[in-house]
Amino acid sequence: xxxxxxxxxxxxxxxxxxxxxxxxxxxxxxxxxxxxxxxxxxxxxxxxxxxxxxxxxxxxxxxxxxxxxxxxxxxxxxxxxxxxxxxxxxxxxxxxxxxxxxxxxxxxxxxxxxxxxxxxxxxxxxxxxxxxxxxxxxxxxxxxxxxxxxxxxxxxxxxxxxxxxxxxxxxxxxxxxxxxxxxxxxxxxxxxxxxxxxxxxxxxxxxxxxxxxxxxxxxxxxxxxxxxxxxxxxxxxxxxxxxxxxxxxxxxxxxxxxxxxxxxxxxxx
Amino acid sequence: xxxxxxxxxxxxxxxxxxxxxxxxxxxxxxxxxxxxxxxxxxxxxxxxxxxxxxxxxxxxxxxxxxxxxxxxxxxxxxxxxxxxxxxxxxxxxxxxxxxxxxxxxxxxxxxxxxxxxxxxxxxxxxxxxxxxxxxxxxxxxxxxxxxxxxxxxxxxxxxxxxxxxxxxxxxxxxxxxxxxxxxxxxxxxxxxxxxxxxxxxxxxxxxxxxxxxxxxxxxxxxxxxxxxxxxxxxxxxxxxxxxx
Ligand SMILES: Nc1ncnc2c1ncn2[C@@H]1O[C@H](COP(=O)(O)OP(=O)(O)O)[C@@H](O)[C@H]1O
Ligand SMILES: [Mg+2]
Numbered sequence: 001x002x003x004x005x006x007x008x009x010x011x012x013x014x015x016x017x018x019x020x021x022x023x024x025x026x027x028x029x030x031x032x033x034x035x036x037x038x039x040x041x042x043x044x045x046x047x048x049x050x051x052x053x054x055x056x057x058x059x060x061x062x063x064x065x066x067x068x069x070x071x072x073x074x075x076x077x078x079x080x081x082x083x084x085x086x087x088x089x090x091x092x093x094x095x096x097x098x099x100x101x102x103x104x105x106x107x108x109x110x111x112x113x114x115x116x117x118x119x120x121x122x123x124x125x126x127x128x129x130x131x132x133x134x135x136x137x138x139x140x141x142x143x144x145x146x147x148x149x150x151x152x153x154x155x156x157x158x159x160x161x162x163x164x165x166x167x168x169x170x171x172x173x174x175x176x177x178x179x180x181x182x183x184x185x186x187x188x189x190x191x192x193x194x195x196x197x198x199x200x201x202x203x204x205x206x207x208x209x210x211x212x213x214x215x216x217x218x219x220x221x222x223x224x225x226x227x228x229x230x231x232x233x234x235x236x237x238x239x240x241x242x243x244x245x246x247x248x249x250x251x252x253x254x255x256x257x258x259x260x261x262x263x264x265x266x267x268x269x
Numbered sequence: 270x271x272x273x274x275x276x277x278x279x280x281x282x283x284x285x286x287x288x289x290x291x292x293x294x295x296x297x298x299x300x301x302x303x304x305x306x307x308x309x310x311x312x313x314x315x316x317x318x319x320x321x322x323x324x325x326x327x328x329x330x331x332x333x334x335x336x337x338x339x340x341x342x343x344x345x346x347x348x349x350x351x352x353x354x355x356x357x358x359x360x361x362x363x364x365x366x367x368x369x370x371x372x373x374x375x376x377x378x379x380x381x382x383x384x385x386x387x388x389x390x391x392x393x394x395x396x397x398x399x400x401x402x403x404x405x406x407x408x409x410x411x412x413x414x415x416x417x418x419x420x421x422x423x424x425x426x427x428x429x430x431x432x433x434x435x436x437x438x439x440x441x442x443x444x445x446x447x448x449x450x451x452x453x454x455x456x457x458x459x460x461x462x463x464x465x466x467x468x469x470x471x472x473x474x475x476x477x478x479x480x481x482x483x484x485x486x487x488x489x490x491x492x493x494x495x496x497x498x499x500x501x502x503x504x505x506x507x508x509x510x511x512x513x
Contacts, residue, residue, distance in 0.1 A: 097359060124417075150416055153434045157415030171412075196506055200452075 002110035005117050005244075006135035008159075009260045010151025012122030013075040014143045015179035019121040019217055019237070020119035021049040022226040023139070028083035029226075032114040035074065038088035038129035039120040041096055047087045050077065051222025061089040064101035070108055079227070084113075097130050106134050109263030124154050133164055139206060139244075149200055152176075156201065175206035177240060182211040183256040194254060207240030209233050210253040285312075285461055285481055286335070289349075292329055298336050305340045308456060308478055316460075318366065319343045327357040334361050364366075394412040397506065401409045407443070414439055414453065435475060450495075454493035456483070468512065472498040482507055 007020045017040070024036035028038050037060060038046035047053040058068035063086070070086075076081035086105075089096065100231040109116050120131035134139060138159050142152040166172065178197055185198050194208055214231030218224065226241070228234040232253050239249045289297075305312045317337060325333065337344050346364040347354070358365050408422035410429045416436030418428065427441035432449035439445055440456045444466050447455065451469040458465030458480040467477050474489050479502040491499070492509040500509050 063275070071415075150436065153416040154436070156413075156439075157418045160412060160415070161418065199450075200432075 002113055003137060004106060004110075004117055004135050005115065005137045005139060006120055006132040007117060007139045007141060008120040008128060008155050009122065009141040009148070010124050010128070010155040011143070011148045011156065014141050014148055015048055015177075015215075016122075016141045017045045017119050018122040018219065018225065019139065019141050019177055019179060019209070020046060020117050020233075021224040022237040023075075023241055023244070024115070024117040025080050025083060025224040026226050026238055027115050027117075027244070028077070028080045030241065031082065032245075033082045033112065034115040034117065035084040035113045036117040036119060037086040037110055037209070039097070039127065040119060041088045041092050041127065043121065044088045044090040046119050047075075047085060048222060050085050050224065051217050052077065052085055052087075053222070056087045059087045059089040060105070061092045063105055064097065066078050070105065079223070095126075097127070099130070099133065102130060103134065115249055124151070124158055128155065129158060129162055132159055132172075135159070135172055135177065136165065139175045139177050140201070141177050141179055141202065142197060142201070143196055144182075144186065144193070144194075146179060149192065149197055153199060154186060156203065162163070173185060174203040175244070176201055176203045177206050177209065179209040180211045181208045181253070183254060187256055194251075194252060205251070206243055207236055208251055208254060209240070211235045281507070285316070286318045286320050287342070287344075288317075288322055288335065289325070292323065292333060294332055295331075296338070297333070297431055300335060300341075301340055305342070308476065308483060311339070312342055312412050317344045319344050319347045319349075319363075320331040321347065321351060324350040324352065325354070327354060330354050330357050331361065334363070341394050373496075380412075407446075408441070413449070416453070419435070427457075442463070451477075454478075458502075466499055468499045470497050472500075472509070477509075479507060 007016050007023070007033060007215050009016050018149055020036055024034045027034045034047065038044060042059060047056050058073035060073070062068040063073045064072050073086060075087065077085060077087045093158050106116060118135065121127040142148050156174065160166050165240045166224050173211045176198070178194060182191060186193045194205070198205060212231055212233035214228050214233050215225050218228055225231060225234045226237040239252065244250045278359065289456045297316045314502060319333065323340055334344050344363060345365040347358055348367045348369070351365050351367050355365065405425040407428045408424035411431060412430040414420055414429060414437040415509055416434045419438045422441035422443065424442050426443035427439060427445045428458065429439060432450045433439050433447055433451050433453040433455065435452040437453035440459050441455065442458065442460050442462060445455050445457045445468070447469040450471040451474045453474065454476040455467045455474060456478040461480050463480040465479055467479065472489060472493050473495055475486050477484055477489060477500045479500065482502060484507050489509065493511050497512045498509055499512050
């Protein structure tokens, strides 16, 4: 059975696209045939992060409008086996997606893929609701700050009231992905802690991704950060993927790195 | 002939009384706007009795009713200084209940005005107080009530076995029990039941209201902050008390 997972947040710029790219790559690396869909019509970011922007010919909207077949629009990832990308259109607006159109595309994808990852646009309006409507599960991407937590809370409310599963009286499985986590700033109380966010949102924690320069580097290279095995952000995403697949993995990178002996001795920063 | 088209019964209805102390249209409008904005859901669902503590001209009275309706309040009756307003009250489709008594027990007593209700009340045998079996069961919600969501238990208590988020609103005609943290707004007794209470496992509310009286975050913060607490009305004052 194919699983549809939406990556959503309410707030923009929290790391949805970064997470969609990393998690879909991780699932594919674990041998699961995966497709990642860019629902952010008009912005089109996912193909950049995945490094396939020059290979986009047809997009999601073309498929919905039957101007191209799914096979024509799907881009096979160059690096990772089992991974496909369905890019968004840059020239359309969000109204180009219709419930029936999206459903038809998802139904077709379900026959082929084990995981369908939907990268949601920001907001809680139509575009975001379209991305989450057919979801079986949701990864709620949250930054450790009050406004992001509040938006995640709102999107959780929408998920459990306006998604198709909610309308059928079922629930959507929820996962919390805390990103851009900076333990030093948590310690100095500039940011909320993992415990704070967990207490407010009260959903299971899928992972904590540290704030890391490797993310920017990876996106400039058009390479999902999960492929950077040296980087703590890459490792944290790999752990999250394992948890998504049912493994129990301890959370890492929750504490600020201790300064080395010599650094302390020399009073260095 | 047993095919009767209708039956008349006595009933009791709790509603909000809007006491008009002085009427300056502009001031009244802006104050009413503030009040309604403080708890919109609470006010739009409630019927209203206008209590005229001061005498108004017919034009003033018409304006008063129009302003109430503008804010989605539903005036249905008038009491107090209604002298000289009989025709206007009639024309506006309202009832003059100046002669009626307003405590629960006196509702059964025959009123001097020959309203249908009063007649019906006389002819209906005094109804027994509702037994437990007749109570409408509480509405039970077992998921968190999230920001932007609203839950209303009409005619019953509301039981929530999870948290109420900041930006969420829970309302009940009866009591509200929250077995989690109350961070949002809780309005109990929204149709005027002053006996209603709010109970919560951890008090961190934006607003708590009982029968239209409410307190905001800053006041809530002064007592039982993040502690198990109950809020109830004691002689028009909201009391916050810890529950062990
Ligand atoms: N863990 C992280 N550490 C540092 N920067 C990050 C991290 N996650 C995301 N970013 C940066 O935040 C910005 C927004 O990320 P993006 O994934 O596009 O968010 P969204 O899709 O939610 O709008 C990007 O510049 C990205 O590089
Ligand atoms: Mg994005």
